[in-house]
Amino acid sequence: MGKIYEYQVLRVNLSDGEISRETIAGENVKKFLGGRGLASKMLYDEIDPKVDPLSPENKLIYASGLLTGTAASTGGRYMVITKGPLTGTIASSNSGGFFGAEMRFSGNDIIVFEGKAEKPVYLSLKGDKAELKDASHLWGKGVYDTTDMLIEEFGDEKARVSCIGPGGEKLVKFASIMNEKDRAAGRTGVGAVMGSKNLKAIVVKADEKQVEYFKDEMMEVVKKQTKTLKEDGVTGEGLPALGTKVLDNIINSHGAYPRNNFQYGTFADVEEVSGEALVEKGYLQGNKGCYGCPIRCGRHTKLPNGQEGEGPEYETGWAFGADCGVNDLNAIVQANFLCNDLGLDTISAGATIAAAMELYEKGYIDKDELENGPELKFGSSESVIYYTRQMAYREGFGDQMAEGSYRLAEAKGNAELSMSVKKQELPAYDPRGIQGQGLNYATSNRGGCHVRGYMVSPEVLGVPEKLDPLELKGKPEWVKIFQDLTAVIDSLGMCLFTSFALGLEDYTEIANAGTEFDFTPEEMLENGERIWNLERQFNLEAGITPDQDKLPKRFDEPLPDGTFRGSAAKYREILPEYYEIRGWQEDGWISDEKLSEMGLK
């Protein structure tokens, strides 16, 4: 093993305005890689897991992955790590685009924000200069305007901006952080933490064109992996052609495409809103790629009214579409653009509206509470757009919805109508038709989530091999490996979509080529396991106990339609085996021995 990799940290105390620099070198980089892993370790070491997520005592960490800004294919991602206000768990959301690479080029591998600014500020990173600047004129502005204004102010059109919109300012529990306008660190409410600190944005432009980390040494591996990605059916064909919305028809035919707040598993109007429809109806203008990405799954879209942006992604289209019973693609695209501009997570925004619709239709919400807003009825495209805006600004009934579906449903006396895990809204796959995904949902370290282990890949898409989606045997092992491997990919700063074509050996190879590490594949996967255990331990200490490893009651009832009609979720039957494979106690807690073994104690 060669030299230990170094991380340059910029520490910004917002309370007193002090900015300092430090270097992380040594075992922690080797054990936690970077990004999600390394920053989670920092957060765990630096804050009390019981802290109020929206208090000055919480910290907000921007972190580049180990390979962010290198030549690695898709190696452009940054992560935001903090304690999340939606779930109370450790939160780490990552985002693509170009901001992450630019941050790395600027020499700020990790930025830690502490405390709370008295007035709105933003962080300006120009070359090696770091300054906090007044952001009063930006407060209240949407993401699109904020981005344009900051680039103008900064005086370099190549500067990159990561910022919050009104959603984050108003402490919406599922506010996102956006970069390059349409790219989101979307989930778990990281934008609200940023808002609670009066931090509006970071704008960055490095002096040098690019810090060429190990470029020569790694190019041969990069070329090979790029070729693999280009030749793969998913990353080379499906995603470039239709983006993530290639999934609409696939998941709907599979019978796991949730409709009307997961009351059903199929959507008859899917053809009106699918990825294919986005092309046929003229919304799609072209593809967009992130830094270093050969896949280019991003959708550059345009509304008939001339408004342009990116998306919707599969999850977004579903959240505002089928989950709300809406078959109006125009409204879905509008709601997506709105979320990007207002800084809201699209999954939680749409799913919260869906839950509100069920609560309203079942009489748990009075019409009077809606003030003068439209009725929350499934299928109402007007409601979807109206309440998205209301939530972001916490206006009218939107103020209650801004707390997310769980707190809303709980306040209305029926928490079980929130389709969430650990208070975070589930994405677009019904676990009753994808049993491994159900176990993954229940055990995800950031609540209802599909990108902490995407079991849809083997159980539906057949990658890397086809598994029976209803079979339980073997699934705990699969879930563990997917979770750990995902922690690796995130921590490297690469895109999860590469995993359709690349495997553990590939990630190990590119990591070794891009650094002076010399990991074996086994060591690499153990790094992922270490990160997973660290996150779990943070959550346990935060009070998120193992009894929260569960799905909403709805999934104990059988699916009423589709291929898997009659099937209920069976994750409880395999949860003990999952704990065992994880080496955890029977009750789901992590023993001191295991923590020691993982190097966490």
Place this chain on the structure above:
Amino acid sequence: MGKIYEYQVLRVNLSDGEISRETIAGENVKKFLGGRGLASKMLYDEIDPKVDPLSPENKLIYASGLLTGTAASTGGRYMVITKGPLTGTIASSNSGGFFGAEMRFSGNDIIVFEGKAEKPVYLSLKGDKAELKDASHLWGKGVYDTTDMLIEEFGDEKARVSCIGPGGEKLVKFASIMNEKDRAAGRTGVGAVMGSKNLKAIVVKADEKQVEYFKDEMMEVVKKQTKTLKEDGVTGEGLPALGTKVLDNIINSHGAYPRNNFQYGTFADVEEVSGEALVEKGYLQGNKGCYGCPIRCGRHTKLPNGQEGEGPEYETGWAFGADCGVNDLNAIVQANFLCNDLGLDTISAGATIAAAMELYEKGYIDKDELENGPELKFGSSESVIYYTRQMAYREGFGDQMAEGSYRLAEAKGNAELSMSVKKQELPAYDPRGIQGQGLNYATSNRGGCHVRGYMVSPEVLGVPEKLDPLELKGKPEWVKIFQDLTAVIDSLGMCLFTSFALGLEDYTEIANAGTEFDFTPEEMLENGERIWNLERQFNLEAGITPDQDKLPKRFDEPLPDGTFRGSAAKYREILPEYYEIRGWQEDGWISDEKLSEMGLK
């Protein structure tokens, strides 16, 4: 001449709750026929034309036409006459459906509302019983709910309701009065007057199935006229097939289909929003007809989200569509339903949004003023729906828009960007490509309006004969005849659409058959002229002076596109001749001699 027809009047003093009955018999019925004519005479006699339209001193008169409730084809209309808050002129708006006939059957030919109720009330007419009832529980409710609740309360599902929505309650200057949910006495803000009186609704059900006025005597004429209507190309084919939206393609090809607040005269996306598109895209469910109507131009439509209603009509589709640059039929249908439920005139609502869009895009409205609402940009379907709701409830910027485009544009320092005449928004025909229509707009007694003389008929559609739309010669005479004849048709309680197939002789024949009058066609047209002069005199006394007989300055500039590119409005060249033909003074005032000659003094 036979017996003078009698009118039964119900007089309701809302201030003290007193209800009384009286009979009008004698010369006034002969001279003013009924409906619009007779009620205008009553208003002129009973109020000071200078009164504040929204004060208790104004009166609100519901009036059935001379033939309303008889067997006459389309003879089901009622009119609401008052001093209008949008224009300051005499206002009379009429509506179809079945309410008018039911009101007539109940023996209340005319209802006069005076004063102002202390608390919200509605008038219940059950058989011969008239009662004011508490409407506190209905205040704030939309038209759809109000209608359903009143019918339920009334205890007879055949009862008919005419009511206001939140728009009228909030005194929106262009609030409508709605009956049977989707039928509107739409223009000039009659709903605001009703709201200012704390009068929410009238619900009526007659005892007898039908008062059969002269049925036997008139059936032969009715049969003949019904046959004529059925065989006519417009009333027998075009209107039944596509409703008023048959006009989209016709007026757009003509080059007089205003786009973006009348900045252009053609709309490239017309096929996305036309009457044909309404069918092809699956919105149309079937036709609906009013009382006694063989045409059945009403559109029963359904949104993909399941919401059902009527419309949009041609003018509505244009106002929320091309005038706002919007090519999204779904949004247009939604905005139409919203207006019906909230009780807003669709033309003024859409055209006010269009004016606000131009004001915004040209910098007369600041983004901050929109509070957190979407930007008012041409083409934004979200804005169209959002601000329709905001206007009705006077929320946010909608409060300023609720004053109508003229007052809004004036407050923003550029009144000329309101495309209105006498402060009422113009409908969907650019006068630069239809010169007679321009003169008609300028001289209409209720401001910008197409149903006070529809010169589009001869100048575009060629009915009763094709006139050159750019020619000025002869147009003043045509305009006078169309205005006078329209006053007759309205006052008879028949639908203006019959005039595509019927002429002065037909109206005279059916009026004589349905009553014991014995008018000659010349006398009948003179009745129309008398009504026109009465309305004009009311306006003059109200302070609406002849210098208001004008169009916005925009029409002095040539049309930039379409067939009539380069053509400007030339109504000024023929206005003197119009005054002369009218027998008015050169300065547009009416001499005492003319008033005497008309029997108005």
